[in-house]
Amino acid sequence: MSRHRIVRTMDYNDEYDGYDDIYGHSVEDDHLSISPTDAQQWLYDRARGQQSISAFISKNKDIQEEEDDEEDEDAAFQKARRDSESFQMPQLDEIEQAKLSSCVDEVRSVVGDAVSERRIVETSMKFDYDMQKILDEILNEETKSAKPAANRIKVPAASVLPKSSSKTAPTPPPKISLKEPRRGFEIASPKVPSSPVVSGRNTPVDMTPDDISRSSASLFKVSKEQALRNARQLYEKERADQKSHIHMIVIGHVDAGKSTLMGHLLYDTGNVSQRVMHKHEQESKKLGKQSFMYAWVLDETGEERARGITMDVGQSRIETKTKIVTLLDAPGHKDFIPNMISGATQADVALLVVDATRGEFESGFELGGQTREHAILVRSLGVNQLGVIINKLDTVGWSQERFNEIVTKLKSFLKQAGFKESDVSFTPCSGLTGENLTKQAQESALTSWYSGPHLLDVIENFKIPERAIDRPLRMSVSDIYKGTGSGFCISGRVETGVLCLNDKVLVGASREQAQVKSLAMNDFPQTSVFAGDQVSVTLPALDINNVTVGCIICDPQTPIPVTTRFQARIIVFNVKVPITMGFPVLLHHQSLIEPAVVCKLTASIHKSTGEVVKKKPRCLGNNSCALVELETSRPICIERYADFKELGRVMLRVAGVTIAAGMVTKIR
Numbered sequence: 001m002s003r004h005r006i007v008r009t010m011d012y013n014d015e016y017d018g019y020d021d022i023y024g025h026s027v028e029d030d031h032l033s034i035s036p037t038d039a040q041q042w043l044y045d046r047a048r049g050q051q052s053i054s055a056f057i058s059k060n061k062d063i064q065e066e067e068d069d070e071e072d073e074d075a076a077f078q079k080a081r082r083d084s085e086s087f088q089m090p091q092l093d094e095i096e097q098a099k100l101s102s103c104v105d106e107v108r109s110v111v112g113d114a115v116s117e118r119r120i121v122e123t124s125m126k127f128d129y130d131m132q133k134i135l136d137e138i139l140n141e142e143t144k145s146a147k148p149a150a151n152r153i154k155v156p157a158a159s160v161l162p163k164s165s166s167k168t169a170p171t172p173p174p175k176i177s178l179k180e181p182r183r184g185f186e187i188a189s190p191k192v193p194s195s196p197v198v199s200g201r202n203t204p205v206d207m208t209p210d211d212i213s214r215s216s217a218s219l220f221k222v223s224k225e226q227a228l229r230n231a232r233q234l235y236e237k238e239r240a241d242q243k244s245h246i247h248m249i250v251i252g253h254v255d256a257g258k259s260t261l262m263g264h265l266l267y268d269t270g271n272v273s274q275r276v277m278h279k280h281e282q283e284s285k286k287l288g289k290q291s292f293m294y295a296w297v298l299d300e301t302g303e304e305r306a307r308g309i310t311m312d313v314g315q316s317r318i319e320t321k322t323k324i325v326t327l328l329d330a331p332g333h334k335d336f337i338p339n340m341i342s343g344a345t346q347a348d349v350a351l352l353v354v355d356a357t358r359g360e361f362e363s364g365f366e367l368g369g370q371t372r373e374h375a376i377l378v379r380s381l382g383v384n385q386l387g388v389i390i391n392k393l394d395t396v397g398w399s400q401e402r403f404n405e406i407v408t409k410l411k412s413f414l415k416q417a418g419f420k421e422s423d424v425s426f427t428p429c430s431g432l433t434g435e436n437l438t439k440q441a442q443e444s445a446l447t448s449w450y451s452g453p454h455l456l457d458v459i460e461n462f463k464i465p466e467r468a469i470d471r472p473l474r475m476s477v478s479d480i481y482k483g484t485g486s487g488f489c490i491s492g493r494v495e496t497g498v499l500c501l502n503d504k505v506l507v508g509a510s511r512e513q514a515q516v517k518s519l520a521m522n523d524f525p526q527t528s529v530f531a532g533d534q535v536s537v538t539l540p541a542l543d544i545n546n547v548t549v550g551c552i553i554c555d556p557q558t559p560i561p562v563t564t565r566f567q568a569r570i571i572v573f574n575v576k577v578p579i580t581m582g583f584p585v586l587l588h589h590q591s592l593i594e595p596a597v598v599c600k601l602t603a604s605i606h607k608s609t610g611e612v613v614k615k616k617p618r619c620l621g622n623n624s625c626a627l628v629e630l631e632t633s634r635p636i637c638i639e640r641y642a643d644f645k646e647l648g649r650v651m652l653r654v655a656g657v658t659i660a661a662g663m664v665t666k667i668r
Contacts, residue, residue, distance in 0.1 A: 090121070090125070099129045100121065100124055100125070100129070103120075103124045103129045103131065103134065104117070104120050104121065104124065106131060107120050107123075107124070107131075107134060107135065107138065108120065110135060111135075111138060111139070115138055119138065120134075120138070123137050123138055222503075222504045222556055222557060223502070223503075223504070226500070226503050226504065227557065229498065229500070231469045231470045231497065231498040231530070232469055232470050234498060234500075234528060235469050235498070235530050238527075238528055239530070243319070243322060243323050243324050244322065244323045244324070244464045245323070245324045245326070245532060245533065246323050246324070246325055246326070246348050246349060246462060246464060246465075246532075247325075247326045247328060247346050247347050247348050247349075247493075247532070247534065248325050248326065248327055248328065248347060248348065248349050248350065248351060248459065248462070249313075249328040249330050249343050249344050249346070249347035249349075249350050249351070249378065249383075250262055250327065250328065250329050250330060250350070250351045250353060251330050251332075251340065251344070251350055251351070251352055251353070251370075251374040251375070251377075251378060252332055252352055252353035252354060252355075252364070252370065252371055252374060253332050253354070253355065253360075253363070253364030253365075253369055253370040253371045253374075254331075254332035254333045254334075254364075254370060255332070255355065255360070256332060256353045256354055256355045256360075256364065256371075256391060256392075257353060257355060257391045257392055257431045257432070258310070258329060258330070258332060258353045259294070259295035259297075259298045259310050259314070259329055260294045260295045260431040260432055261294075261353060261389065261391055261429070261431030261437075261455075262297070262298055262314075262316070262327055262329050262431075263293075263294030263295055263296070263297035263298055263431075264294040264431050264432070264434050264437060265318065265437050265438065265455060265456070266297055266298075266316055266318060266327075267294065267297065268434060268437055268438040269318050269319075269438060269456070271316065271317070271318055272297050276297075277293070277297075280293045280294075280296045280297065281293045283296070284296060294431065294432070295310075297316070298310070298314035298316060298327075298329045310329060310330070310331040310332065310333075310336075311331055311333075311336055311339070313328050313329065313330055313331070313339055313340070313342065313343035314327075314328070314329035315327065315328055315329070316329075317522065318459075320456065320459060320460045321460060322460065323460070323462075323464070325459055326534060328343045328346060328347060330343045330344065330374075332370050332374075333370075334370060334373075334656060335656070337370075337373070337377075337653070337656065337658070338588070338593060338653075340374065340377070341377060341381070341588050341651060342478060342590075342591045344377060344378050344381045344383065345381055345476065345478075345493070345590045345591060346478070346493045346534060347378065347381075347383055348383070348385075348462075348464075348465050348532070349383060349385040349386070349387070349462045349465075350378045350383045350385070350386050350387070351386075351387045351388075351389055351458075351459075352371070352374065352375055352386055352387070352388045352389065353389045353391050354371055354388065354389070354390055354391065354406060354410070355391060355392050356390050356391065356392050356393045356395065356396055356402055356403070356406060356428075357392050357395045357396065358396065358402075360392075361406055365409065365410075365413075372413065373658060375413070375414060375417055375419075376417050376573065376658070376661070377651065377658060377661075379417050379418045379419060380649065380651060380661035381649055381651075382645065382646070382649060384418075384419065384420070384423055385423045385462055385463060386414065386419055386423060386424045386425075387424075387425050387427065387455075387458045387459070387462070388407075388410055388414075388424060388425065388426045388427070389427050389429060389455065389458075390403055390406055390407075390426060390427065390428045390429070391429060391430065391431050392430060392431070392432075393428045393429065393430060393446070394430040394432075394433055394435065394443075397445060398428070398443055398445035398446040400449040400450075403426075403428055403450075407426050410426070411424075425453075425458055425461075427452065427453065427454070427455055427458050428441075428446060428450055429454070429455055436450075436454045436455065437454060437455045437456065438454060438455070438456045439454060440454055441454070465532075467530065467531040467532045468495070468496040468497070468531050468644075468646070469496075469497065469498060469530050469531050470497075471496040471497050471531070471644070472496065472497050472554065472555040472557070472558035473494070473496065473497030473498065473499055473503075473505065473553070473554055473555040474494075474495040474496045474497060474552060474553075474554055474555075474560060474639070474644060474646065474647055475492050475493065475494045475495060475499065475535075475537075475552065475553040475554075476492045476493055476495060476550070476551075476552055476553075476590040476591055476647070477490045477491075477492040477508075477547065477548070477549055477550065477551050477552070477553065477591065478491060478492045478493065478549060478590075478591040479491045479492070479549065480544070480547055480548075480549060483538050488538070488539070488542075488544060489536050489537065489538050489539075490536070490537050490539065490547060490553070491534070491535065491536045491537070492534070492535070492537075492553075492591070493532075493533070493534050493535075494529055494530060494531050494532065494533045494535060495531060495644070495646040495647060496531050496644060496646060497530075497531060497555060498528060498529070498530050498531070499516065499519065499528070499529050499530075499535070499537070499553075500516070500519075500527060500528045500529075501516055501517075501518070501519060501527050501528075502515060502516060502517075503515070503516045504516075504556050505539075505553050505554065505555070505556065506553070506554050506555070506556050506559050506560075507539070507542065507546055507547055507551065507553055508546055508547060508548065508551030508552065508553075508637060509551065509562045509634070509635040509636060509637055510546040511559065511562070512542060512543060512546045513556065514539040514540075514541070514542045515539070515540070515541075516537055516538070516539065517538040517539065517540050518537070518538040519535060519536070519537055519538075520535065520536045521533055521534065521535050521536070522534075537553070548592075549591050549592070550589065550590060550591045550592025550593065550594070550636075551592070551637060552590075552637035552647070554637070560637045560638075560639060560647070561637070561638065561639065561667050562635045562636070562637055563635065563636065563638060563667050563668055564631055564632050564633070564634070564635050564636070565599070565629060565630070565631045565632075565668040566629070566630060566638060566664055566666060566667045566668055567602065567627060567628070567629050567630075567664070567665050567666035567667075567668070568627070568628060568629075568630060568650055568662040568663060568664050568665060569605070569625070569626070569627055569662050569663050569665050570625070570626060570627075570628055570650075570652065570660040570661065570662030571607070571623075571624075571625050571660060571661055571662065572620050572621070572622060572623065572624045572625070572626070572659060572660045573622070573623070573658060573659055573660060573661075574622050574623075574659075575620075575621070575622060575654075575659045575660075578619035578620060578621050579598055579601075579619060579620040579628075579659070579660070580598075580601070580618065580619045580620075581598065581599065581600060581601055582597060582598065582599070583597065583598040584596075584597055584654075585597070585598060585630075585652040585653065585654055585659070585660075586652070586653045586654065587630065587632060587636075587650055587651075587652060588650065588651035588652075588653060589636065589638060589647075589649075589650050589651075590647065592636060594632050594633075594634065594636055595632070595633055596630045596631060596632045596633075596652075597630070597631050598628050598629070598630060599629050599630065599631040600628065600629035601616060601617050601618075601619075601620065601626060601628055602615075602616070602626070602627040602628060602629060603615050603616070603617070603626065603627045604617045604620070604624060604625070604626045605625050605626060605627060606625065607625045627665065628662075629668070630650075638650075638664055638667065639664065639667075640664050640665065640666065640667060641663035641664050641665065642665075648663055648664045649661070649662070649663055649664075650662055650663075650664060
């Protein structure tokens with residue numbers, strides 16, 4: 001208790017009085033002092049500091065001049081920018097407007113963004129769209145404005161030169177060589193002008209063919225042989241004695257029997273040996289899937305065989321009397337529609353396989369079934385010849401009534417999808433038994449009412465589509481892989497033009513230039529490949545980051561346009577939610593799959609006549625036709641449908657469903 005009383009009665013102020021003077025001060029202040037010499041060395045002298053700053057500025061006047069120059073240039077740039085933003089194009093008639101637009105584009109490709117829009121337009125109208133005079137006027141002004149900068153370059157001071165140099169002649173100031181601007185664009189630049197040689201895009205209306213060829217030759221330098229090559233003569237020389245080549249895709253609902261049908265066809269035509277077929281038969285028996293023995297000819301991966309469905313596009317080859325046919329076996333499951341679209345972009349013709357079994361045909365043909373969607377997709381991608389194979393007819397006893405029922409339903413639908421009746425054929429067969437595949441039907445129940453062609457005859461009767469051999473080179477990339485030699489290989493379809501060994505090409509949106517080291521088709525080396533060929537190309541010394549699946553390889557003299565925004569005419573299929581402005585979609589273009597946004601609904605148009613029904617609609621519903629603008633997050637290579645049909649088609653998909661297909665009408 002006494003101890004508690006002491007603590008309670010203790011005066012704390014007396015106890016801690018000694019700390020009041022120390023708090024907030026350095027402990028060493030009482031013990032250390034600074035000498036006058038140290039103070040002069042470490043303390044700041046304001047008068048001496050001002051003298052040193054003024055001396056530094058007088059010795060380095062050129063720094064101040066450079067800062068003034070930068071301010072002047074920045075002010076000039078801001079003025080030119082305001083001038084361009086506030087400028088409005090003059091109102092002219094259509095011909096004058098076309099001349100002016102072409103002239104502005106051509107000048108802009110030469111001078112870049114250094115000259116304002118107002119200056120280019122005024123100069124173009126002043127010299128009546130004479131390109132030579134316009135460029136002389138603008139470039140001369142640029143040269144004059146560059147001269148003061150040249151005159152400001154400093155000559156080394158005499159004090160820093162050795163004494164012996166005073167007796168020699170004074171060193172003249174270095175001359176500034178003003179390089180003439182290079183026409184065209186940088187290879188690595190994503191903002192490149194469109195090709196000036198494709199009709200209807202950036203081509204001045206008064207340019208002659210000679211002017212066009214000179215303009216295109218100035219973009220990139222290629223060999224004389226490549227520039228003057230006659231593609232049609234080369235094709236006739238190399239392919240005159242060969243069979244025509246055609247790509248055929250096999251489509252249809254899942255479990256319609258596509259892989260079994262094609263596997264049996266390959267076996268019957270001698271493209272699969274008896275030994276391999278016996279091996280498939282034994283292995284499928286072990287898994288209890290003997291009916292899949294023919295499907296395993298094309299379904300080669302373990303996962304495809306285990307699940308019993310095709311997942312990727314299988315590829316093989318057969319030869320008929322007059323043509324070589326590359327078979328593309330497409331997956332039927334809705335989860336693998338992107339793979340099917342990638343295969344369909346390579347196809348010239350198609351086989352639509354339907355299951356004649358009761359209930360199976362109806363499930364594939366109903367809304368949401370792949371029979372309907374596949375047919376619409378291949379037609380939208382430019383395939384206009386279709387052979388309909390009514391498979392598994394043996395499961396209904398080769399019934400003529402069932403055959404006629406299916407034909408009636410499909411005829412009406414395919415006509416609505418855009419197929420001509422003369423380009424569609426209907427053939428009954430059985431992929432498992434091999435009936436009516438490579439020889440006339442033997443089954444009495446079938447021969448009693450059918451005497452038409454068998455499957456191989458249907459393939460033989462397909463017409464060879466016209467190849468755009470004499471157009472500029474366009475090749476779509478569908479796969480990238482490491483080759484056996486140096487560099488890496490890309491495979492894809494040559495859409496238009498011709499490609500030869502040692503040709504220079506431009507790759508994708510980055511416009512990186514590369515040279516073709518080797519060409520191969522069906523694993524056989526080639527010296528030249530043509531439109532319609534599926535080829536492998538080796539490109540050494542190329543940055544692999546600049547090549548992606550879906551990019552386009554093009555001719556350096558006529559490069560493909562690169563854009564992030566374009567206008568398309570689309571047909572809307574069945575959509576759950578109406579398409580509105582800002583609607584996100586997946587854009588399919590050849591093998592490219594790119595996120596995009598419907599950024600503008602320009603007009604609703606009539607399906608048949610193309611007349612504008614309503615401008616700027618609020619939304620687009622089922623079965624409507626419209627002009628819309630699409631914007632992608634990255635630059636893509638694309639063409640107008642009017643210029644290159646092969647590269648002017650697009651598909652729009654949302655949540656695994658194709659909602660629209662269309663044609664590119666304008667590139668922004």
